[in-house]
Amino acid sequence: MRAPTDAGDVWFKEDPPPLAFEPALTELLERRRPDRLPETVAVEGPRLLTRDAGRQLRAHLDDGGAAPPWEELGGVLSISVVHTEAHDGNLFVRDGHVRLLDWAEAVVSHPFVGAVLPLRFAVERTGRSAEALRDAYLEPFTRFAPMAELRQAFAHGYLLGTLVRADVGRARGATGRHGRARRSCRCVARDLRRRRGWRD
Secondary structure, X not given: OEEOOOOXXXXXXXXXXXXXXXXXXXXXXXXXXXXXXXXXXXXXOOEEEEEOOOEXXXXXXXXXXXXXXXXXXXXXXXXXXXXXOOOOOOEEEEOXXXXXXXXXXXXXEOHHHHHHHHHHHHHXXXXXXXXXXXXXXXXXXHHOOOXXXXXXXXXXXXXXXXXXXXXXXXXXXXXXXHHHHHHHHHHXXXXXXXXXXXXX
């Protein structure tokens, strides 16, 4: 929920019990990477208050805005905190910099676990094949490993990522959000069918 204040807009969010770790995690990550997360104003249990992070990337691009320098978001292939909802509805652009919001479904895992939703949204919005988009996503990582090896790692990470999405759907069902949970499970089934089609 956005709210105006004398010091500018702020965002308030209260997480359900299974996702109540998000405020503390957001605060921790913002201390480490303030250039990539919104400024935290207050944290109290499951409640989070942050400064405005700018416009959604989705709206920014739809209005003809320039794409951000994605290479700044790259990293090494090691276990890390993974944002599993990194689609254009949770990316915000302010002063030319991208900030990532909504860490309620973050996990500690391999980076490719987080590629499930971005790939799904990119296929739907661009009409390009999942394989072509996968390879475009993997290209910056060729600094660390050959493409064939990356494709294999991606396939394993994608499979684990779909299971993470299924667990998120289970958690949402436990909080009474059954409609969204059912949609999430249907999407997971589609993602698993896509994964079975990859042979690399």
